Amino acid sequence: MNESLLRELVPAVIGVLVRRGASFAAAEDAVQDALVEAVRGRPGDSCPSSWFGSSGGGPIRDPKGWLVTVAWRKFLDAARADTSRRRREELVEAEPMPDGGEAVDDTLQLYLLCAHPSLTPASAVALTLRAVGGLTTRQIAQAYLVPEATMAQRISRAKRTVSGVRFDQPGDVATVLRVLYLVFNEGYSGDVDLAAEAIRLTRQLAARANHEETAGLLALMLLHHARRPARTGPDGRLVPLAEQDRSLWNTRLITEGVEVLQTALARDRLGEFQAQAAIAALHADARTAEETDWVQIVEWYDELVRLTDSPVARLNRAVAVGEADGPRAGLAALAGLDPSLPRHAAVAAYLHEREGDPVTAALLYARAARSAPNIPERDHLTRQAARLNAQLRG
Template identity: 85%
Template structure:
């Protein structure tokens, strides 16, 4: 059993411990301790029933901790390398655990950290490295989150919209440290999709797969950012694209459109175009119109301005951009692109340089600097 398969067992085991009477924070700690033993011992002596083994050892860990906290507990627990005879609880609380980790009482950052720890089975160190923060900082964040939800019962109804939002935040972190958060988000969303039939869960998974399919072409051999229009589309993962499109089509057939389905539809149109010239920008604008109605998000309106500039010309894009707040992230970069398309390289170069100063990442900053330098360079004779 590999690490991913092992982590897949975590939410169900936590749920069973909570059902037996453990509080959430203690159950999660006990399961993490059991995972450490599994990593150490399973390569040499794997159990016949991994789930049962984890439940048995985690329950022992919980009771040991409880005894250490109070001398009034006097229970004898016999634990062998294999679980005790008899059936293990068949109830799966994985779905409720997703809801708990994305509870409205938590901040988005806390929900993400708790989801990666309790549902994803990652260690605090792995999560800290992925988010480029000290391990002690992440440990405090997770501890506060666990205390916050400690009184929330697992049988309370959850909000799917909040869960998918948290998973989307995980996916957008991409890759850093020693954990590929984009791949982890896809794994967790697949797990969620297997537990619940919901069109937005399917839409989110489709969106992730369609974006992830383009990942090999997003940077060149030197690690520099490659814009979508310049990517080598032969490097896109067609298997992931096909899976994403199929998921999207099934979700759209339910006729309950949500924002993640609309985003996935836009991604599918990009993926369907074999060349940038074949991109159906008119239909992309229509999907952005749907997204604006669903979210009224300034970021969506900004992306719509780009699509409108491709569909109806750069002047139309600039007109749409004029109604948006210039302080909006990437607003200046979009304005630079549209001015260049409109035949105004002087303004475009100035705006590219300005956008570089506030770029959210080093690869994006370097890309914008190169764009400004390209326009400022004298033409070759």
């Protein structure tokens, strides 16, 4: 059973049910029930296993049509006590089902609905993974390391929040991109690789939305994901970018990411994701850390700061300035930033060490370790502090 193909069909099938009159929440529940039935391949039904390329063989007949039919029946079963919906069942079932179901593609509208501004970022992420990604509540809960009941409540609240939103209202693609970026940054946990899932969903969105920043985000994801095999050592330790084995980087993803980025930049409508992708592309282009074009990276950070005025972008720019113009210049760029910024202490420690001040650097590495956002980063910073302290004692 090719579950990825099933999940690709989810938003289109939800869209069909919504246009037939189902509420978003009811349609999403019905499609999830249909997916369960498809995966189980229940006896007595028109078992879809051969349609999705299982070992049973046979031609792919009409997986979308099957999902639409079963999901609609699931919806009607849930609403059978309602007289008006029972009348709608008679009307719809009297219509012949066209090959492949309705041809209208509601995927983009579904993205916009799931990333509605009325939702919190966490709820928008969960609803997108469920309704557009086709993941189960259990899979999403495992990925975010929370109990399944907690995630189910989060998704239910999100569905209630958007229940009154008209399905044909225009939405903000930029909000959708923010949600997908949040998914990507969660990386990997449980049995779902959220980074890969975010790339899959962003590819899907890019195919439907002629939007430079969608291409920019896709390029950024591909370029970052290409470095993933080198980010940790065999013992699970974090490997900084400068120390990574670049032969482990995925050149196919790098090539694709650069091509996607170049196409987007050629349209001369620069956005923050394109700027971030350009920085990632310059890192990917360097055969060694020493060959990195830090001067051009600083220029791209200047563009990113101009576009966003983000403190995080300014923090990263300070690192690039330190590499391009020396650690003293980097510390000067860092001086105007809020010390409470995440990773501020780690950046200051690195620049102080390069400036030849191991005492201050060791103290800052230890401080950064105490506020690290995850265990691998905490362990890395702790080792950095211990290394400098050992040198000072020696």
